[in-house]
Amino acid sequence: MTHGHLWDRLSEAKTRLDPVQSKYRVLFEVPNEPDEPARVLCPDPNWMACALEGGILPPIETYQRDRLVPDGEPKEHPYAKPVGAMTEEEAIEYLIQKDIDPSVWRDYKGNRTIMKIVPVELIPSDRSFRNAWRIAQ
Amino acid sequence: MSTLEVSNLNDGTTTVATTFVTNGSLKSWIKPAADLSSISDSFNVSSLDDDGTGDGGVHITNDMSSANYVILGLTQDGGTTTFTRQCDITDGTQAAGTYDFEVYGLSSSQNRTNSDSQAFLATVGDLA
Numbered sequence: 001m002t003h004g005h006l007w008d009r010l011s012e013a014k015t016r017l018d019p020v021q022s023k024y025r026v027l028f029e030v031p032n033e034p035d036e037p038a039r040v041l042c043p044d045p046n047w048m049a050c051a052l053e054g055g056i057l058p059p060i061e062t063y064q065r066d067r068l069v070p071d072g073e074p075k076e077h078p079y080a081k082p083v084g085a086m087t088e089e090e091a092i093e094y095l096i097q098k099d100i101d102p103s104v105w106r107d108y109k110g111n112r113t114i115m116k117i118v119p120v121e122l123i124p125s126d127r128s129f130r131n132a133w134r135i136a137q
Numbered sequence: 138m139s140t141l142e143v144s145n146l147n148d149g150t151t152t153v154a155t156t157f158v159t160n161g162s163l164k165s166w167i168k169p170a171a172d173l174s175s176i177s178d179s180f181n182v183s184s185l186d187d188d189g190t191g192d193g194g195v196h197i198t199n200d201m202s203s204a205n206y207v208i209l210g211l212t213q214d215g216g217t218t219t220f221t222r223q224c225d226i227t228d229g230t231q232a233a234g235t236y237d238f239e240v241y242g243l244s245s246s247q248n249r250t251n252s253d254s255q256a257f258l259a260t261v262g263d264l265a
Contacts, residue, residue: 006199007164007264010181021175040187044167044176047183047198057198063234066265071233072203075265099184099196099235127172127253130190 006078009056010046017053019045024092025123027135028104028115038133040123043095051094054085063098092117113137164206165197166259171213173253191240191251192227199264200234206262212240213255220244224256233265 003009026041050056058080066075086094096105096115104115113135124133145152165181173187186194208231210224222242230237240256243249 005264007181010198014180019178037189039189040173042169042173042175042185042187044179044182044184044198046179050198066200072205075200075202075233078199078265095184099186123174125174127190130253 003055003081006056006058006080006082009082010050013050013053013056014046017046017049020048020052020088021045022048022088022092023120024088024117025120026092026096026100026115026117027123028100029112029135030101031103031108031110031114037131038135041095041099043092047095048088048091051086051091052088055082057082057094059083060094060097160263161261163259163261164199164201164264165195166257167195168255168257169193171253171255186237188237189251191253192237193239193256194230194235194237195258196235197233197260201260202263202265203233204231206231206260208236208238209259209261210238211257215242215254217242220247222252222254224258236260 022043024043027038028041029038030036058077062077062080066077069075108114116135143155145154146158167179167182167185168177169175169185170177173185173193176182176185181198182195183198184196188194208226210226212222212224214222220242221244222240224238224240227237227239238256238258239251240254241249241251
C-alpha cells in the first residue's frame with residue numbers, strides 16, 4: 001500500500017494546501033423532523049482544498065459502505081486508494097452523500113423541495129428568526 | 138514527502154513508543170464562526186451543519202474507530218459577569234463520524250437559551 005492512511009494524508013495536506021472557502025452552501029430539511037428549521041451545511045475549507053487537489057480523499061462509496069459497518073468494527077475509507085481531483089461542484093455532491101442523511105438526498109418521495117445547493121450570498125445574514133427558516137417552495 | 142519510521146522515542150533517559158504520542162494527540166478540531174456560517178480553521182473535518190440558533194453539527198473526514206471517544210467543547214464567555222455560557226454535546230448524536238453540539242447561556246433569572254456564541258471543539262480517541 002503506497003497511499004498510506006487517510007489521517008496521514010490529511011495531516012500532510014494541512015501543511016501544504018491553502019484552505020478554500022466554498023462559494024456554495026447546502027440548504028436542507030430533514031423529513032422526519034418537520035418542526036425543525038432548515039439546516040445549512042458548510043463545506044470545510046481544508047476539506048475543500050483536499051477535494052480540489054486530488055489524491056487525498058477516499059471514494060465516496062467507501063463511506064457509504066462504512067455506514068453499514070457496526071460501531072467499533074474496522075472501516076474501509078481510511079485505507080482506500082484516494083480519488084483524483086474534483087471540481088467544486090463535484091465536491092459538493094460528494095459532501096452531500098457523505099454528510100447528509102440519505103433520507104434527505106436519496107429516499108425522500110414527497111412534493112416539498114427539501115434540499116437546495118445555493119450560493120453562499122443567498123443565506124440570510126440576519127439570524128433574528130433563525131429557528132423559523134424554511135426552504136421557500 | 139519523507140517518512141521517519143521509528144517505533145520508540147528516547148529523550149536520553151526515558152523511552153516511549155511513538156504510539157504513545159499519536160494515541161494521545163487530537164484527532165480533529167474546529168473553530169466555527171460564532172453564527173455557524175463558516176469555518177475559521179479546522180483539521181480532519183469535512184463540514185459543519187448550522188441547525189439553528191446555537192445548534193450545530195460537525196462531520197469528521199477520517200472517522201473515529203467507534204462512538205467511544207471524547208469530545209472537548211468550550212465557548213467564549215462574552216465578557217459577561219451576570220450569566221454563564223456553555224457548550225454541550227446533543228444527546229444521542231455522537232457517532233464515529235459526526236456529533237452535534239449546542240451553545241447556550243443561562244443565569245439566575247433566565248433558563249437555558251441557545252445563542253450564537255463562539256465555540257471551540259476537538260475530539261480525542263482512536264481513529265478508524
